[in-house]
Amino acid sequence: MRTFVIVGHKATTSPNFSLEDIPGTSGRLDILCRSVTAAFVLSHGIRKDVCVYLVLLGGEAAKTIQLKGETLRHLNPDERTTAALLKKALAVPATPQWAMSTSGIFVRLGGLPELLADLKDARLIYLREDGANIGGQAFRELDGELAFILGDHTGMTTEEEGLIEGAGAQVVSLGTTSLHADHCIVVLNWLLDANIFKA
Amino acid sequence: MRTFVIVGHKATTSPNFSLEDIPGTSGRLDILCRSVTAAFVLSHGIRKDVCVYLVLLGGEAAKTIQLKGETLRHLNPDERTTAALLKKALAVPATPQWAMSTSGIFVRLGGLPELLADLKDARLIYLREDGANIGGQAFRELDGELAFILGDHTGMTTEEEGLIEGAGAQVVSLGTTSLHADHCIVVLNWLLDANIFKA
Numbered sequence: 001m002r003t004f005v006i007v008g009h010k011a012t013t014s015p016n017f018s019l020e021d022i023p024g025t026s027g028r029l030d031i032l033c034r035s036v037t038a039a040f041v042l043s044h045g046i047r048k049d050v051c052v053y054l055v056l057l058g059g060e061a062a063k064t065i066q067l068k069g070e071t072l073r074h075l076n077p078d079e080r081t082t083a084a085l086l087k088k089a090l091a092v093p094a095t096p097q098w099a100m101s102t103s104g105i106f107v108r109l110g111g112l113p114e115l116l117a118d119l120k121d122a123r124l125i126y127l128r129e130d131g132a133n134i135g136g137q138a139f140r141e142l143d144g145e146l147a148f149i150l151g152d153h154t155g156m157t158t159e160e161e162g163l164i165e166g167a168g169a170q171v172v173s174l175g176t177t178s179l180h181a182d183h184c185i186v187v188l189n190w191l192l193d194a195n196i197f198k199a
Numbered sequence: 200m201r202t203f204v205i206v207g208h209k210a211t212t213s214p215n216f217s218l219e220d221i222p223g224t225s226g227r228l229d230i231l232c233r234s235v236t237a238a239f240v241l242s243h244g245i246r247k248d249v250c251v252y253l254v255l256l257g258g259e260a261a262k263t264i265q266l267k268g269e270t271l272r273h274l275n276p277d278e279r280t281t282a283a284l285l286k287k288a289l290a291v292p293a294t295p296q297w298a299m300s301t302s303g304i305f306v307r308l309g310g311l312p313e314l315l316a317d318l319k320d321a322r323l324i325y326l327r328e329d330g331a332n333i334g335g336q337a338f339r340e341l342d343g344e345l346a347f348i349l350g351d352h353t354g355m356t357t358e359e360e361g362l363i364e365g366a367g368a369q370v371v372s373l374g375t376t377s378l379h380a381d382h383c384i385v386v387l388n389w390l391l392d393a394n395i396f397k398a
Contacts, residue, residue, distance in 0.1 A: 020219065023277050030277040043352070043377035077379060078222050078229045079278040135393075153242070177392045178242035180276060186385040193376045194334070 002192060003122060003147035005053045006035045006181050007112060009154045013059025015090040022083050027058035031152050033082040034182035039189070040069055041077045047189070054086070055111050062111030065089050072104030112160055116167040122147035124169035127184055128156075131171035134191070148188055150181040201391060202321060202346035204252045205234045205380050206311060208353045212258030214289040221282050226257035230351050232281040233381035238388070239268055240276045246388070253285070254310050261310030264288050271303030311359055315366040321346040323368035326383055327355075330370035333390070347387055349380045 010027035017026035022033065032054045039052045050069040056062065065086060067075075074085060089101035096114075098106040108114075116124075122145040149164055156164070165171070174187055209226035216225035221232065231253045238251045249268040255261065264285060266274075273284060288300035295313075297305040307313075315323075321344040348363055355363070364370070373383055 020279075022279070023275065034276070038382070041379060041382075043379055076222065077233070080219075080221070174389065175393050177389075179389070180240060180242055183237070183240075183385045183389075186382045187389045190373065190376075190378070190382075190386045194374050 001049055001051060001145055002039075002047075002189070003051045003053070003119065003145070004035065004039045004185055004188075005055065005115065005119075005147060005149045006032055006152065007055045007150070007156065007160065008032050008057060008152050009157075010058040011054070011056040011152070013056045013061065013063040013090060013094075015087045017083075017087070019080055019083055019087070022079065026083070028153060029083060029086060030079060031181060032056075033079045033086065034180070035150070035185055036067060036075070036082050036086075037077050037079070038182040038185040040067070040072065040075055046072055046075060050189075053115055055115060056090075057111060061109055063090070063094050064108055064110055064115055066098065066106040066108075068104045068106075070104070074102055112163055116163060119147050120167070121145060124149060124164070124167055126161075126164050126169040126171050127151075127174065128171050129173055129176070129178055131173035134172050134174055146192075148185075150184055152181060200248055200250060200344055201238075201246075201388070202250045202252070202318065202344070203234065203238045203384055203387075204254065204314065204318075204346060204348045205231055205351065206254045206349070206355065206359065207231050207256060207351050208356075209257040210253070210255040210351070212255045212260065212262040212289060212293075214286045216282075216286070218279055218282055218286070221278065225282070227351060228282060228285060229278060230380060231255075232278045232285065233379070234349070234384055235266060235274070235281050235285075236276050236278070237381040237384040239266070239271065239274055245271055245274060249388075252314055254314060255289075256310060260308055262289070262293050263307055263309055263314055265297065265305040265307075267303045267305075269303070273301055311362055315362060318346050319366070320344060323348060323363070323366055325360075325363050325368040325370050326350075326373065327370050328372055328375070328377055330372035333371050333373055345391075347384075349383055351380060 012027045022030040048069045052067040054065040089107045094109045126149045211226045221229040247268045251266040253264040288306045293308045297307045325348045
């Protein structure tokens, strides 16, 4: 199983954003939409072994959306239909327990601390430009339950970094060129597909 | 210089498509929009050393749109604003000579044969799932003027493959998992950034 966690620091927790101007009205939910398609979409299908968590911090109370490849339906490769699926999820009344929106999409109240507690059995890998190079020896044996944690355009706060490192995450870099979160996910999926770490 | 050529077999040559339903009204121009952002967009800027050609075959006469990183302006990472830029380019009266639309974006009549003639000095690399594995020895010395040729969701026709191979292209694969064109471009940019071929 591959898990991707993307933290949207300004991403709205409300369904009241416009599909005609996603970047301008949703706190850059467009970044999270592209991260979802990067994580799941193949030429002819959906990756079943992927799980995505979107941590939305741009509202009064944090919300988290979970997308599970195994049961995910209605996901198309374009940005707008992904945004429409997230809009539906944000319209579901959220409590601290997961509630289903459409097939394979769930929502709850809560942010990074709650999610890190849920992921305590996964091997956490936090992507940051100054981390250890992903090609290094330490990552040649990546296996098991991997959970990659990525920030959005604003980067993580010191408090969030404290939580992530306190949860035991390794800090890893994909290189010196600064990439968008969705592009990082594409590269990670490709590296894991190719088993390049085990070469 | 890195050049990416993406062939859109049903992609419209007319500006009369809807930004509210790009996949359904433009012959899947959404695939080409995502390929453009995959080719150019970094976390904080645009790749200056990239050139993209979109070959649009979904009209009466083929058109090609060129985007040059060096002078490209107004490109945002989201799909809709990219589609709006292409819409503007398609509204420019096209002739066999390049005409500028917005900064860094040009359009002309013509398709793959004309473009391959223009690229005769580049090292052509045609991405196909059953090609030689990109990790192999032959690609460890990739350098100079590289032009990668990618298809859309329909794949290339036999006639197009004949043209491409006749132009001297190497046939290369990114692996056995079938990826969308934009995801292939993300991986190629990352591989070239990382100089992994020269390791």
